[in-house]
Amino acid sequence: MTCADARALIPAWVDQELSQLDGLALERHLSVCPQCASEAKRHASFVKGLKGHLPRLQAPADLRARVLRGLDSAAFPPKQRLRPLAWLGGGVLAGAALVALLTLLLPQRGAQDAWTQFYRDDHQTHSQADTEVQYRSSSQPMVAAWLAKNLGHPVHVPEMPDAQLVGARLSVLRGQTVALDVYRSQGKTVSLFVGDPKVLCPLTLPQDQLFADSGSPYSLVAWQHKGHFHILVAELGLEQLKKLAHQCQVSAI
Amino acid sequence: MPPSNNPLQRYPAGFEGLLEHHLDGLYRFALSLTRQSAEAEDVLQDSVLKGLEAFGRFEAGGNFKAWIFAILMNTFRDRYRRLQRQALRELPLDSLLEAPSVGEEVFDLLLKEEVLAAVEALPLDFRLAVHLVDLEGLSYREAAQVLDCPSGTLMSRLNRGRNLLKVSLADLALDRGLLAGEVDQQGRRP
Numbered sequence: 383m384t385c386a387d388a389r390a391l392i393p394a395w396v397d398q399e400l401s402q403l404d405g406l407a408l409e410r411h412l413s414v415c416p417q418c419a420s421e422a423k424r425h426a427s428f429v430k431g432l433k434g435h436l437p438r439l440q441a442p443a444d445l446r447a448r449v450l451r452g453l454d455s456a457a458f459p460p461k462q463r464l465r466p467l468a469w470l471g472g473g474v475l476a477g478a479a480l481v482a483l484l485t486l487l488l489p490q491r492g493a494q495d496a497w498t499q500f501y502r503d504d505h506q507t508h509s510q511a512d513t514e515v516q517y518r519s520s521s522q523p524m525v526a527a528w529l530a531k532n533l534g535h536p537v538h539v540p541e542m543p544d545a546q547l548v549g550a551r552l553s554v555l556r557g558q559t560v561a562l563d564v565y566r567s568q569g570k571t572v573s574l575f576v577g578d579p580k581v582l583c584p585l586t587l588p589q590d591q592l593f594a595d596s597g598s599p600y601s602l603v604a605w606q607h608k609g610h611f612h613i614l615v616a617e618l619g620l621e622q623l624k625k626l627a628h629q630c631q632v633s634a635i
Numbered sequence: 636m637p638p639s640n641n642p643l644q645r646y647p648a649g650f651e652g653l654l655e656h657h658l659d660g661l662y663r664f665a666l667s668l669t670r671q672s673a674e675a676e677d678v679l680q681d682s683v684l685k686g687l688e689a690f691g692r693f694e695a696g697g698n699f700k701a702w703i704f705a706i707l708m709n710t711f712r713d714r715y716r717r718l719q720r721q722a723l724r725e726l727p728l729d730s731l732l733e734a735p736s737v738g739e740e741v742f743d744l745l746l747k748e749e750v751l752a753a754v755e756a757l758p759l760d761f762r763l764a765v766h767l768v769d770l771e772g773l774s775y776r777e778a779a780q781v782l783d784c785p786s787g788t789l790m791s792r793l794n795r796g797r798n799l800l801k802v803s804l805a806d807l808a809l810d811r812g813l814l815a816g817e818v819d820q821q822g823r824r825p
Contacts (some may be wrong), residue, residue, distance in 0.1 A: 393794050395769070399775045424736045428801060429769065431739030434752065436770045437747045441662035445676050449683050450651065503692060513692050553691045554650045611746065 388418045396426045396438040445475030495585050501575060502600045505615040506552050509571035515564045525550045529561050537561045538576050538610060540633035542626050543574055553582060567626060570615040574630065579611040590631060596620040603627045638692040651692045653699050654683060658702075658723050660771050661707055667766045670755065678714065682707040704767070723793045737801040744808045753803045761796030768793055 388411045394400045395408050412419040441449075508514050517528040522539050529537040529550050539547070545565035553560045558581045565572040575582060583604060587593055593604040601620045604613045605627060614627055648779035661682065686706050693702060742750060754765060760782075767778040768789075779789040 393797070394775070394790060397775070399790075421736060424738045428741070429797070431742035432750070432765075432797070432800065433769050434739075435742040435745075435747055435750045437751050438659070438770070439666065440659045441679075442672075442676075445662065445679070446658055448676075449680055450655070507691060516694075526721050551691075554687075559649050559772075618694035 383407055385411075385415060385418055388412065388415065389421065392418070392422045392425055394427050396422065407618055408550060471605065498595050498597075498602050498604075500555060501573070501602060501615050502597060502612050505571070505573040505600060508551065508553075509573065509617075513551070514571060516551040518549040520547050520549075522547060525563065529563075533559065537563075538612075539563050539579060540574070542567075542629040542633065544622075545626055546630060548573040548635055565626075567616065568618060568622065570617045572614060572618070575613040575615070576610055579609070582611040582613060594620055594624060607630070607631060650687055654686065654703070656702055661703065663770065664704060664707060664766060665711070667755070667762060668708075668759075669715075678707065678711050681714075682710040685710060695823065698777060698780075700771075701773065701780045704771070704773070704777075704781040705783070708763075708783070719749055735801055735805045737805045741804050741808050744811070745804060749807060750804065753800055756803065757796050757799055760792050761799060764789055764792035765796040765800070769797075 391400060391404055391408045395405060397472045400408065412422055425566070506600055514607045517525065519525050519528070522541055525547060526537065526539040529539065532552060540563070541552070542565065545567035548566050548571070550564060551562050553562055553575070558578070560575055560577045560582065563574040563576065565574065579586075585593065587604070587606045590605055590607055595602045595604075596619075599617045600615055601618060602613060602615050602624075603620070603623045604611065606612070612627070612630060614623055614630070616623055616626075618626075658679075661679055662675060665682075666672065669675045669678060682703070686703050689706065693699065754762060755770045757765065763782060764778060767773045767781055768775070773781065775786050775789050775793075778793075779786045782789060784792075
Protein backbone atom coordinates (compact mmCIF):
# COMPACT_ATOMS: atom_id res chain seq x y z
CA MET A 383 0.00 0.00 0.00
CA THR A 384 1.34 3.45 -0.91
CA CYS A 385 1.06 6.50 1.32
CA ALA A 386 -1.49 7.98 -1.12
CA ASP A 387 -3.61 4.85 -0.80
CA ALA A 388 -3.34 5.02 2.97
CA ARG A 389 -4.29 8.70 3.14
CA ALA A 390 -7.41 7.95 1.10
CA LEU A 391 -8.47 5.24 3.51
CA ILE A 392 -7.74 7.03 6.79
CA PRO A 393 -11.05 8.94 7.07
CA ALA A 394 -13.18 5.81 6.64
CA TRP A 395 -10.90 3.92 9.03
CA VAL A 396 -11.32 6.65 11.68
CA ASP A 397 -15.10 6.45 11.17
CA GLN A 398 -14.96 2.65 11.51
CA GLU A 399 -16.46 2.32 8.04
CA LEU A 400 -13.61 0.43 6.41
CA SER A 401 -13.95 -3.25 5.52
CA GLN A 402 -11.96 -5.66 7.66
CA LEU A 403 -9.64 -6.45 4.77
CA ASP A 404 -8.86 -2.80 3.95
CA GLY A 405 -8.58 -2.01 7.66
CA LEU A 406 -5.93 -4.68 8.19
CA ALA A 407 -4.00 -3.52 5.13
CA LEU A 408 -4.09 0.09 6.34
CA GLU A 409 -3.04 -0.85 9.84
CA ARG A 410 -0.08 -2.79 8.44
CA HIS A 411 0.95 0.34 6.53
CA LEU A 412 0.51 2.58 9.57
CA SER A 413 2.70 0.28 11.64
CA VAL A 414 5.63 0.95 9.30
CA CYS A 415 4.93 4.53 8.17
CA PRO A 416 5.24 7.14 10.94
CA GLN A 417 4.04 10.00 8.67
CA CYS A 418 0.77 8.27 7.80
CA ALA A 419 0.38 7.07 11.38
CA SER A 420 0.75 10.66 12.56
CA GLU A 421 -1.79 11.84 9.97
CA ALA A 422 -4.24 9.14 11.07
CA LYS A 423 -3.81 10.16 14.69
CA ARG A 424 -4.31 13.86 13.88
CA HIS A 425 -7.39 13.17 11.77
CA ALA A 426 -8.92 10.98 14.47
CA SER A 427 -8.22 13.73 16.98
CA PHE A 428 -9.89 16.33 14.74
CA VAL A 429 -12.99 14.21 14.17
CA LYS A 430 -13.27 13.51 17.88
CA GLY A 431 -13.02 17.23 18.60
CA LEU A 432 -15.57 18.09 15.90
CA LYS A 433 -18.09 15.57 17.21
CA GLY A 434 -17.64 16.83 20.74
CA HIS A 435 -17.81 20.53 19.97
CA LEU A 436 -20.80 20.78 17.68
CA PRO A 437 -23.62 22.23 19.78
CA ARG A 438 -26.58 19.93 20.13
CA LEU A 439 -29.54 22.25 19.94
CA GLN A 440 -32.85 20.98 21.20
CA ALA A 441 -36.21 21.52 19.54
CA PRO A 442 -38.08 24.33 21.33
CA ALA A 443 -40.66 23.01 23.81
CA ASP A 444 -43.56 24.74 22.06
CA LEU A 445 -42.55 23.22 18.72
CA ARG A 446 -42.37 19.80 20.31
CA ALA A 447 -45.87 20.27 21.73
CA ARG A 448 -47.22 21.54 18.39
CA VAL A 449 -45.77 18.57 16.50
CA LEU A 450 -47.25 16.04 18.90
CA ARG A 451 -50.61 17.81 18.85
CA GLY A 452 -50.41 17.72 15.06
CA LEU A 453 -50.13 13.94 15.20
CA ASP A 454 -53.41 13.73 17.08
CA SER A 455 -55.28 15.92 14.63
CA ALA A 456 -53.75 14.06 11.69
CA ALA A 457 -54.94 10.74 13.07
CA PHE A 458 -58.50 12.10 13.47
CA PRO A 459 -58.56 14.83 10.80
CA PRO A 460 -61.39 17.29 11.37
CA LYS A 461 -61.50 18.21 7.67
CA GLN A 462 -62.85 14.80 6.69
CA ARG A 463 -66.61 15.11 6.86
CA LEU A 464 -69.06 12.50 5.71
CA ARG A 465 -71.38 14.06 3.18
CA PRO A 466 -75.12 13.73 3.91
CA LEU A 467 -75.61 12.42 0.35
CA ALA A 468 -73.24 9.57 1.06
CA TRP A 469 -75.37 8.57 4.02
CA LEU A 470 -78.51 8.77 1.92
CA GLY A 471 -76.94 6.73 -0.86
CA GLY A 472 -75.96 4.10 1.62
CA GLY A 473 -79.48 4.16 2.98
CA VAL A 474 -80.80 2.87 -0.34
CA LEU A 475 -78.60 -0.16 0.07
CA ALA A 476 -78.91 -0.65 3.75
CA GLY A 477 -82.60 0.04 4.19
CA ALA A 478 -84.45 0.48 7.40
CA ALA A 479 -81.80 -1.15 9.61
CA LEU A 480 -79.24 1.50 8.72
CA VAL A 481 -81.74 4.31 9.28
CA ALA A 482 -82.39 2.87 12.72
CA LEU A 483 -78.68 2.80 13.43
CA LEU A 484 -78.25 6.37 12.26
CA THR A 485 -81.02 7.44 14.55
CA LEU A 486 -79.44 5.56 17.41
CA LEU A 487 -76.06 7.15 16.89
CA LEU A 488 -77.14 10.59 15.75
CA PRO A 489 -76.21 12.43 18.98
CA GLN A 490 -72.62 11.35 18.44
CA ARG A 491 -72.47 12.37 14.79
CA GLY A 492 -69.77 15.01 15.31
CA ALA A 493 -67.36 12.42 16.60
CA GLN A 494 -68.24 9.98 13.81
CA ASP A 495 -67.42 12.45 11.08
CA ALA A 496 -63.69 12.00 11.34
CA TRP A 497 -62.76 8.73 12.91
CA THR A 498 -63.70 6.36 10.07
CA GLN A 499 -61.52 8.13 7.52
CA PHE A 500 -58.26 6.76 8.89
CA TYR A 501 -59.43 3.20 8.29
CA ARG A 502 -60.61 3.89 4.74
CA ASP A 503 -57.34 5.66 3.91
CA ASP A 504 -55.23 2.92 5.46
CA HIS A 505 -57.22 0.21 3.68
CA GLN A 506 -57.03 2.04 0.36
CA THR A 507 -53.29 2.67 0.63
CA HIS A 508 -52.44 -0.94 1.32
CA SER A 509 -55.04 -2.84 -0.64
CA GLN A 510 -53.76 -1.28 -3.85
CA ALA A 511 -50.10 -1.86 -3.14
CA ASP A 512 -47.72 -4.70 -2.49
CA THR A 513 -47.93 -3.84 1.19
CA GLU A 514 -51.33 -5.50 1.46
CA VAL A 515 -49.96 -7.88 4.08
CA GLN A 516 -46.73 -8.10 6.05
CA TYR A 517 -47.33 -11.76 6.82
CA ARG A 518 -48.97 -13.88 4.12
CA SER A 519 -50.74 -17.06 5.13
CA SER A 520 -54.20 -18.59 4.79
CA SER A 521 -53.69 -20.53 8.01
CA GLN A 522 -55.66 -19.00 10.89
CA PRO A 523 -53.32 -20.39 13.62
CA MET A 524 -50.24 -19.16 11.76
CA VAL A 525 -51.63 -15.64 11.30
CA ALA A 526 -52.74 -15.55 14.95
CA ALA A 527 -49.26 -16.64 16.03
CA TRP A 528 -47.58 -13.96 13.90
CA LEU A 529 -49.78 -11.23 15.35
CA ALA A 530 -49.31 -12.47 18.91
CA LYS A 531 -45.54 -12.55 18.42
CA ASN A 532 -45.50 -9.00 17.10
CA LEU A 533 -47.96 -7.47 19.54
CA GLY A 534 -47.20 -9.45 22.67
CA HIS A 535 -50.85 -10.45 23.17
CA PRO A 536 -53.35 -12.63 21.32
CA VAL A 537 -55.39 -11.10 18.51
CA HIS A 538 -58.66 -12.49 17.22
CA VAL A 539 -58.38 -13.93 13.70
CA PRO A 540 -61.94 -14.99 12.91
CA GLU A 541 -62.90 -17.54 10.32
CA MET A 542 -65.52 -16.31 7.86
CA PRO A 543 -67.16 -18.73 5.41
CA ASP A 544 -67.52 -15.96 2.84
CA ALA A 545 -63.96 -14.61 3.07
CA GLN A 546 -60.58 -16.24 2.57
CA LEU A 547 -57.82 -15.33 4.99
CA VAL A 548 -54.84 -13.76 3.18
CA GLY A 549 -52.57 -12.73 6.05
CA ALA A 550 -51.98 -9.87 8.45
CA ARG A 551 -50.18 -6.60 8.87
CA LEU A 552 -49.69 -3.86 11.45
CA SER A 553 -50.67 -0.23 11.20
CA VAL A 554 -50.19 2.75 13.47
CA LEU A 555 -52.96 4.98 14.80
CA ARG A 556 -52.28 7.78 17.28
CA GLY A 557 -48.90 6.26 18.03
CA GLN A 558 -50.40 2.87 18.85
CA THR A 559 -49.74 -0.29 16.86
CA VAL A 560 -52.96 -1.75 15.50
CA ALA A 561 -53.43 -5.28 14.17
CA LEU A 562 -55.14 -6.09 10.91
CA ASP A 563 -56.38 -9.42 9.62
CA VAL A 564 -56.59 -9.31 5.84
CA TYR A 565 -59.07 -11.35 3.82
CA ARG A 566 -60.32 -11.67 0.28
CA SER A 567 -64.03 -11.75 -0.52
CA GLN A 568 -65.70 -11.50 -3.92
CA GLY A 569 -62.31 -10.59 -5.39
CA LYS A 570 -61.90 -7.60 -3.04
CA THR A 571 -59.49 -7.08 -0.17
CA VAL A 572 -61.16 -6.96 3.24
CA SER A 573 -59.33 -5.33 6.16
CA LEU A 574 -60.32 -6.25 9.71
CA PHE A 575 -58.80 -3.93 12.32
CA VAL A 576 -58.83 -5.39 15.82
CA GLY A 577 -57.76 -3.59 18.97
CA ASP A 578 -58.41 -1.58 22.08
CA PRO A 579 -61.65 0.45 21.75
CA LYS A 580 -59.96 3.45 23.39
CA VAL A 581 -57.39 3.50 20.58
CA LEU A 582 -59.54 2.54 17.63
CA CYS A 583 -62.69 4.61 18.06
CA PRO A 584 -63.92 7.68 19.92
CA LEU A 585 -67.42 6.19 20.19
CA THR A 586 -68.81 3.89 22.84
CA LEU A 587 -70.87 1.17 21.20
CA PRO A 588 -73.07 -1.35 23.00
CA GLN A 589 -71.70 -4.90 22.93
CA ASP A 590 -72.07 -6.40 19.41
CA GLN A 591 -74.11 -3.40 18.20
CA LEU A 592 -73.10 -2.72 14.60
CA PHE A 593 -72.05 0.72 13.48
CA ALA A 594 -72.40 0.78 9.70
CA ASP A 595 -71.13 3.43 7.33
CA SER A 596 -71.53 3.02 3.59
CA GLY A 597 -69.05 4.93 1.52
CA SER A 598 -67.92 5.23 -2.02
CA PRO A 599 -66.16 3.00 -2.73
CA TYR A 600 -65.28 1.70 0.74
CA SER A 601 -67.92 0.64 3.25
CA LEU A 602 -67.15 0.23 6.91
CA VAL A 603 -68.75 -1.76 9.71
CA ALA A 604 -67.61 -1.61 13.34
CA TRP A 605 -68.59 -3.32 16.54
CA GLN A 606 -67.29 -4.06 20.00
CA HIS A 607 -67.03 -7.59 21.31
CA LYS A 608 -65.54 -8.78 24.60
CA GLY A 609 -63.52 -5.63 25.13
CA HIS A 610 -62.13 -5.55 21.60
CA PHE A 611 -63.12 -3.19 18.84
CA HIS A 612 -63.46 -4.60 15.31
CA ILE A 613 -63.61 -2.57 12.11
CA LEU A 614 -64.23 -4.14 8.73
CA VAL A 615 -63.43 -2.10 5.62
CA ALA A 616 -63.83 -3.23 2.02
CA GLU A 617 -64.94 -2.16 -1.40
CA LEU A 618 -68.11 -4.15 -0.96
CA GLY A 619 -71.77 -3.35 -0.42
CA LEU A 620 -72.83 -2.60 3.10
CA GLU A 621 -75.06 -5.68 3.30
CA GLN A 622 -72.19 -7.97 2.31
CA LEU A 623 -69.95 -6.32 4.88
CA LYS A 624 -72.57 -6.71 7.61
CA LYS A 625 -72.86 -10.36 6.68
CA LEU A 626 -69.11 -10.77 7.12
CA ALA A 627 -69.33 -8.93 10.44
CA HIS A 628 -71.98 -11.37 11.61
CA GLN A 629 -69.72 -14.27 10.61
CA CYS A 630 -66.89 -12.69 12.62
CA GLN A 631 -69.13 -12.40 15.66
CA VAL A 632 -70.22 -16.04 15.35
CA SER A 633 -66.58 -17.08 15.00
CA ALA A 634 -65.67 -15.18 18.15
CA ILE A 635 -68.28 -16.90 20.33
CA MET B 636 -27.32 -10.40 16.24
CA PRO B 637 -29.90 -9.85 13.50
CA PRO B 638 -32.44 -7.06 14.00
CA SER B 639 -35.67 -8.13 15.66
CA ASN B 640 -38.71 -8.53 13.44
CA ASN B 641 -40.90 -7.66 16.36
CA PRO B 642 -41.87 -3.98 15.93
CA LEU B 643 -42.91 -3.73 19.55
CA GLN B 644 -39.52 -4.89 20.74
CA ARG B 645 -37.81 -2.36 18.53
CA TYR B 646 -40.56 0.26 18.51
CA PRO B 647 -42.45 -0.04 21.78
CA ALA B 648 -44.16 3.32 21.48
CA GLY B 649 -45.10 3.34 17.78
CA PHE B 650 -44.60 6.36 15.57
CA GLU B 651 -45.04 9.00 18.24
CA GLY B 652 -42.52 7.39 20.59
CA LEU B 653 -39.96 6.95 17.84
CA LEU B 654 -40.49 10.47 16.63
CA GLU B 655 -40.05 11.99 20.07
CA HIS B 656 -36.68 10.28 20.33
CA HIS B 657 -35.50 11.95 17.12
CA LEU B 658 -37.25 15.32 17.30
CA ASP B 659 -34.17 17.22 18.45
CA GLY B 660 -32.04 15.70 15.70
CA LEU B 661 -34.70 16.40 13.09
CA TYR B 662 -34.97 19.99 14.27
CA ARG B 663 -31.19 20.45 14.09
CA PHE B 664 -31.15 18.94 10.60
CA ALA B 665 -34.02 21.17 9.45
CA LEU B 666 -32.18 24.16 10.90
CA SER B 667 -29.00 23.16 9.09
CA LEU B 668 -30.95 22.93 5.84
CA THR B 669 -32.95 26.14 6.12
CA ARG B 670 -30.80 28.22 8.51
CA GLN B 671 -33.98 29.90 9.76
CA SER B 672 -35.85 28.68 12.80
CA ALA B 673 -39.33 29.49 11.44
CA GLU B 674 -38.60 27.69 8.17
CA ALA B 675 -37.03 24.79 10.05
CA GLU B 676 -40.18 24.42 12.14
CA ASP B 677 -42.39 24.38 9.03
CA VAL B 678 -40.21 21.79 7.31
CA LEU B 679 -40.16 19.68 10.46
CA GLN B 680 -43.93 19.78 10.90
CA ASP B 681 -44.57 18.92 7.24
CA SER B 682 -42.11 16.04 7.50
CA VAL B 683 -43.75 14.64 10.60
CA LEU B 684 -47.15 14.54 8.93
CA LYS B 685 -45.65 12.89 5.84
CA GLY B 686 -43.92 10.39 8.11
CA LEU B 687 -47.16 9.61 9.89
CA GLU B 688 -48.94 9.02 6.59
CA ALA B 689 -46.16 6.77 5.34
CA PHE B 690 -45.49 4.90 8.59
CA GLY B 691 -47.80 2.04 7.60
CA ARG B 692 -45.37 1.27 4.81
CA PHE B 693 -42.32 1.46 7.08
CA GLU B 694 -40.97 -2.05 7.40
CA ALA B 695 -40.57 -3.52 10.87
CA GLY B 696 -36.86 -3.90 11.58
CA GLY B 697 -36.03 -1.00 9.26
CA ASN B 698 -33.91 1.99 10.20
CA PHE B 699 -36.40 4.57 11.47
CA LYS B 700 -33.81 7.29 11.99
CA ALA B 701 -32.51 7.17 8.42
CA TRP B 702 -36.08 6.82 7.15
CA ILE B 703 -37.49 9.87 8.93
CA PHE B 704 -34.40 11.99 8.17
CA ALA B 705 -34.82 11.07 4.48
CA ILE B 706 -38.44 12.21 4.62
CA LEU B 707 -37.32 15.53 6.06
CA MET B 708 -34.66 15.86 3.36
CA ASN B 709 -37.26 15.20 0.64
CA THR B 710 -39.66 17.67 2.21
CA PHE B 711 -36.93 20.30 2.13
CA ARG B 712 -36.11 19.46 -1.49
CA ASP B 713 -39.74 19.83 -2.49
CA ARG B 714 -40.02 23.22 -0.81
CA TYR B 715 -36.70 24.68 -1.86
CA ARG B 716 -35.81 23.28 -5.25
CA ARG B 717 -34.62 26.65 -6.53
CA LEU B 718 -32.41 27.29 -3.50
CA GLN B 719 -30.92 23.85 -3.76
CA ARG B 720 -29.88 24.39 -7.37
CA GLN B 721 -28.17 27.60 -6.32
CA ALA B 722 -26.36 25.81 -3.53
CA LEU B 723 -25.16 23.08 -5.86
CA ARG B 724 -23.63 25.66 -8.16
CA GLU B 725 -21.60 26.99 -5.26
CA LEU B 726 -19.67 23.76 -4.81
CA PRO B 727 -15.92 24.24 -5.19
CA LEU B 728 -14.28 22.12 -7.84
CA ASP B 729 -11.17 21.15 -5.87
CA SER B 730 -11.88 17.62 -4.80
CA LEU B 731 -8.52 17.12 -3.11
CA LEU B 732 -8.28 20.19 -0.99
CA GLU B 733 -4.98 20.53 0.85
CA ALA B 734 -5.93 20.69 4.48
CA PRO B 735 -3.75 21.57 7.47
CA SER B 736 -3.11 18.78 9.92
CA VAL B 737 -5.39 19.99 12.66
CA GLY B 738 -6.20 18.03 15.79
CA GLU B 739 -8.59 18.26 18.69
CA GLU B 740 -6.67 21.11 20.28
CA VAL B 741 -8.10 23.64 17.81
CA PHE B 742 -11.54 23.14 19.32
CA ASP B 743 -10.26 24.04 22.77
CA LEU B 744 -9.20 27.40 21.37
CA LEU B 745 -12.59 28.29 19.85
CA LEU B 746 -16.12 28.76 21.07
CA LYS B 747 -18.76 26.21 20.15
CA GLU B 748 -20.65 28.97 18.36
CA GLU B 749 -17.57 29.64 16.21
CA VAL B 750 -17.34 25.96 15.31
CA LEU B 751 -21.03 25.94 14.42
CA ALA B 752 -20.62 29.08 12.31
CA ALA B 753 -17.77 27.42 10.42
CA VAL B 754 -19.95 24.37 9.75
CA GLU B 755 -22.82 26.57 8.62
CA ALA B 756 -20.51 28.37 6.21
CA LEU B 757 -19.81 25.11 4.35
CA PRO B 758 -21.49 24.54 0.98
CA LEU B 759 -24.82 22.82 1.46
CA ASP B 760 -23.89 19.29 0.38
CA PHE B 761 -20.72 19.28 2.47
CA ARG B 762 -22.55 20.75 5.44
CA LEU B 763 -25.25 18.10 5.33
CA ALA B 764 -22.73 15.25 5.15
CA VAL B 765 -20.81 16.65 8.14
CA HIS B 766 -24.04 17.28 10.03
CA LEU B 767 -25.47 13.79 9.54
CA VAL B 768 -22.27 11.87 10.28
CA ASP B 769 -20.51 14.02 12.87
CA LEU B 770 -23.46 15.53 14.71
CA GLU B 771 -26.25 13.01 14.30
CA GLY B 772 -24.01 9.93 14.28
CA LEU B 773 -25.37 8.32 11.11
CA SER B 774 -23.27 5.75 9.31
CA TYR B 775 -22.07 6.46 5.78
CA ARG B 776 -24.78 4.21 4.41
CA GLU B 777 -27.54 5.85 6.48
CA ALA B 778 -26.40 9.36 5.58
CA ALA B 779 -26.20 8.39 1.90
CA GLN B 780 -29.78 7.08 2.16
CA VAL B 781 -30.95 10.38 3.64
CA LEU B 782 -29.20 12.43 0.98
CA ASP B 783 -30.16 9.98 -1.77
CA CYS B 784 -26.63 9.61 -3.10
CA PRO B 785 -24.09 6.76 -3.38
CA SER B 786 -21.92 6.04 -0.32
CA GLY B 787 -18.83 7.06 -2.27
CA THR B 788 -20.34 10.47 -2.95
CA LEU B 789 -21.23 10.83 0.70
CA MET B 790 -17.65 9.98 1.71
CA SER B 791 -16.29 12.52 -0.74
CA ARG B 792 -18.60 15.26 0.52
CA LEU B 793 -17.81 14.42 4.12
CA ASN B 794 -14.06 14.52 3.58
CA ARG B 795 -14.20 17.73 1.60
CA GLY B 796 -16.40 19.29 4.26
CA ARG B 797 -14.05 18.26 7.03
CA ASN B 798 -11.05 19.49 5.09
CA LEU B 799 -12.70 22.87 4.54
CA LEU B 800 -13.43 22.98 8.25
CA LYS B 801 -9.80 22.22 9.09
CA VAL B 802 -8.79 25.17 6.93
CA SER B 803 -11.33 27.61 8.32
CA LEU B 804 -10.89 26.62 11.97
CA ALA B 805 -7.09 26.68 11.74
CA ASP B 806 -7.23 30.09 10.04
CA LEU B 807 -9.59 31.40 12.69
CA ALA B 808 -7.36 30.21 15.50
CA LEU B 809 -4.30 31.55 13.71
CA ASP B 810 -5.91 34.98 13.18
CA ARG B 811 -6.65 35.18 16.85
CA GLY B 812 -3.07 34.30 17.68
CA LEU B 813 -4.43 31.23 19.42
CA LEU B 814 -2.52 28.83 17.18
CA ALA B 815 1.20 29.27 16.57
CA GLY B 816 1.95 29.89 12.88
CA GLU B 817 4.92 27.62 12.71
CA VAL B 818 2.95 24.76 14.16
CA ASP B 819 0.32 25.25 11.48
CA GLN B 820 2.87 25.48 8.68
CA GLN B 821 4.66 22.39 9.84
CA GLY B 822 1.40 20.64 10.11
CA ARG B 823 0.31 21.23 6.56
CA ARG B 824 0.64 18.35 4.22
CA PRO B 825 3.53 18.59 1.79
